[in-house]
Amino acid sequence: MSQLLDFLAIVGRGLISACRTLGGVAIFAGIGVSHLVRPPFQFRQFQRHFIEIAYFSLPVVALTALFTGMVLALQSFTGFSRFNAESAIASVVVLSVTRELGPVLASLMVAGRIGAAMAAEIGTMRVTDQVDALTTLSTDPMKYLVAPRLLAATLAMPLLVIVANILGVLGGFLIGTVKLGFVAQTYLDNTWDVLEVMDVVSGLVKAAVFGFVIALMGSWCGYNSRGGAQGVGQATTSAVVSSSILILALDYVITEAFFSR
Amino acid sequence: MTPSDREAQRSVNQPGNASDRGAQRSVNQPGNETPKIRLRSLRKSFGAKRVLDGVDLDVRANHSMVLLGGSGSGKSVTIKCILGLITPDEGLIEIDGQDVSKLSRRDRTEMRDRIGMLFQNGALFDSLPVWENVCFKLLAQKRITRAAARDKAAEVLAQVGLAASVGDLSPSELSGGMQKRVALARAVAAQPDIIFFDEPTTGLDPIMGAVIDGLIVDCVQRLGATALSITHDMASARRIGDDAAMIHKGQIIWTGAAGALGNTGNAMVDQFARGEREGPIQMELRR
Numbered sequence: 001m002s003q004l005l006d007f008l009a010i011v012g013r014g015l016i017s018a019c020r021t022l023g024g025v026a027i028f029a030g031i032g033v034s035h036l037v038r039p040p041f042q043f044r045q046f047q048r049h050f051i052e053i054a055y056f057s058l059p060v061v062a063l064t065a066l067f068t069g070m071v072l073a074l075q076s077f078t079g080f081s082r083f084n085a086e087s088a089i090a091s092v093v094v095l096s097v098t099r100e101l102g103p104v105l106a107s108l109m110v111a112g113r114i115g116a117a118m119a120a121e122i123g124t125m126r127v128t129d130q131v132d133a134l135t136t137l138s139t140d141p142m143k144y145l146v147a148p149r150l151l152a153a154t155l156a157m158p159l160l161v162i163v164a165n166i167l168g169v170l171g172g173f174l175i176g177t178v179k180l181g182f183v184a185q186t187y188l189d190n191t192w193d194v195l196e197v198m199d200v201v202s203g204l205v206k207a208a209v210f211g212f213v214i215a216l217m218g219s220w221c222g223y224n225s226r227g228g229a230q231g232v233g234q235a236t237t238s239a240v241v242s243s244s245i246l247i248l249a250l251d252y253v254i255t256e257a258f259f260s261r
Numbered sequence: 262m263t264p265s266d267r268e269a270q271r272s273v274n275q276p277g278n279a280s281d282r283g284a285q286r287s288v289n290q291p292g293n294e295t296p297k298i299r300l301r302s303l304r305k306s307f308g309a310k311r312v313l314d315g316v317d318l319d320v321r322a323n324h325s326m327v328l329l330g331g332s333g334s335g336k337s338v339t340i341k342c343i344l345g346l347i348t349p350d351e352g353l354i355e356i357d358g359q360d361v362s363k364l365s366r367r368d369r370t371e372m373r374d375r376i377g378m379l380f381q382n383g384a385l386f387d388s389l390p391v392w393e394n395v396c397f398k399l400l401a402q403k404r405i406t407r408a409a410a411r412d413k414a415a416e417v418l419a420q421v422g423l424a425a426s427v428g429d430l431s432p433s434e435l436s437g438g439m440q441k442r443v444a445l446a447r448a449v450a451a452q453p454d455i456i457f458f459d460e461p462t463t464g465l466d467p468i469m470g471a472v473i474d475g476l477i478v479d480c481v482q483r484l485g486a487t488a489l490s491i492t493h494d495m496a497s498a499r500r501i502g503d504d505a506a507m508i509h510k511g512q513i514i515w516t517g518a519a520g521a522l523g524n525t526g527n528a529m530v531d532q533f534a535r536g537e538r539e540g541p542i543q544m545e546l547r548r
Contacts, residue, residue, distance in 0.1 A: 040403070048388075104324075121388075124387075125386075128382060128384060129380045129381070129384040130381060130384045130386055130387075131342075132341070132346050132380070132384070133380055133384035133386075135344070135345070135346060135374065136344055136346075136373065136374070136377075136378040137395070137397050137398040137401060137447075138370060138373055138398055138401050138402055139398075139401045173377070226340050
């Protein structure tokens with residue numbers, strides 16, 4: 001009996017802790033967003049983070065998308081050729097890239113690069129009193145550190161995903177025409193014929209949501225880090241892990257919302 | 262207090278050395294004078310550990326008080342409570358006779374605008390050049406343009422003995438002593454009327470420590486400000502303090518003139534001031 005009670009106590013503590021964290025993240029997000037509509041606005045900070053996310057993440061996102069499109073075309077060919085369905089390769093590549101692989105893989109790459117950097121920077125500021133210093137210098141840390149990051153990531157991710165979509169389709173096109181012998185015009189026609197506006201829009205909505213999640217978790221984990229270098233390291237790991245899991249979970253939710261009919 | 266008020270006050274409060282300041286204390290010590298900062302029964306616990314256990318402290322206007330105490334005695338928590346960085350569990354914090362806990366958000370922000378703080382490790386912003394660090398508050402309050410901020414930063418850096426060219430460097434390019442000077446420049450740039458110094462000489466060699474102390478005294482006198490410093494360094498405490506107080510186990514156990522440190526008649530304070538191993542204060546060792 002006592003073992004059962006101990007087990008229930010552990011489960012209960014875990015649930016309470018999870019609820020507390022969830023509530024904390026929700027309040028943190030609410031305060032961060034509220035600063036986006038209340039002056040003064042931190043335009044310089046927004047500009048700095050937007051360039052950091054949108055411009056400096058381009059190489060890693062571009063390479064990821066290009067090789068993903070190439071692998072997708074190759075794998076589809078080897079699979080579909082068993083059913084004489086090679087002509088569907090262009091459709092599979094463009095739908096997979098725009099609906100799923102573009103936003104999800106680009107976001108996971110950005111989560112590793114930017115989410116970790118955000119957690120490390122804010123976490124270091126926290127453990128070296130720089131966050132407290134902001135308060136004593138008449139500046140709300142949420143307004144200065146968090147709000148510009150949330151906005152920058154939310155706006156930058158869709159732009160990155162547009163680039164990822166184009167390069168992913170290009171990767172499939174290159175493999176299809178150069179290696180698999182498709183006629184270029186036929187491949188492009190198949191691509192355009194199957195693509196609908198909603199395919200692209202759903203991917204961009206996902207990108208915006210994922211961008212917000214990356215900045216939110218990076219900021220949250222950094223802002224709440226404690227205990228010096230080890231604490232900052234843990235915050236960085238937590239930021240990447242939590243944002244990656246949330247990206248995959250929210251991917252399902254958004255897909256359900258757009259395509260469950 | 263307006264700049265002209267401060268100027269008038271400076272002409273009255275222009276002590277040249279510790280003995281002058283002592284003489285001034287007796288002049289400026291009417292019994293019913295409202296303290297600049299007043300703490301009563303301040304309590305704060307972290308979990309089961311009670312850090313502040315009823316702190317009572319008065320800091321007189323235009324005076325420099327030094328708060329002494331061992332590691333973990335509650336010095337930093339006291340300052341963080343006054344600054345609003347930590348919310349106390351109980352107790353009263355008054356600044357200029359106003360209960361800080363009853364201030365509206367706007368009033369609290371306005372109150373913070375009048376306060377400067379030098380953090381123990383400087384807490385300079387790595388992502389900004391020195392000049393932007395120095396004028397951060399002025400820029401945040403939109404009291405100055407970015408172009409004018411560079412000139413202002415050069416002016417304030419000169420007051421702490423740094424060349425204008427230092428303004429273009431990153432904080433990571435500076436030595437510990439220079440970082441401390443920049444942090445001091447940032448603390449005084451907006452001309453606050455209350456300044457907190459958190460262990461200003463920790464980690465510096467004795468000569469640099471004395472230089473920083475001299476700069477602190479100069480800045481506090483020039484601004485006619487009220488200062489509250491926390492330190493372990495007795496030499497530093499005597500140099501920068503008019504008054505001193507000692508906190509032990511979360512309570513103020515002594516207040517008096519900083520010049521009397523070492524000969525206060527309080528066994529705990531005298532042991533601490535002389536750095537003696539034997540005495541009523543025993544180091545707690547975790548077993």
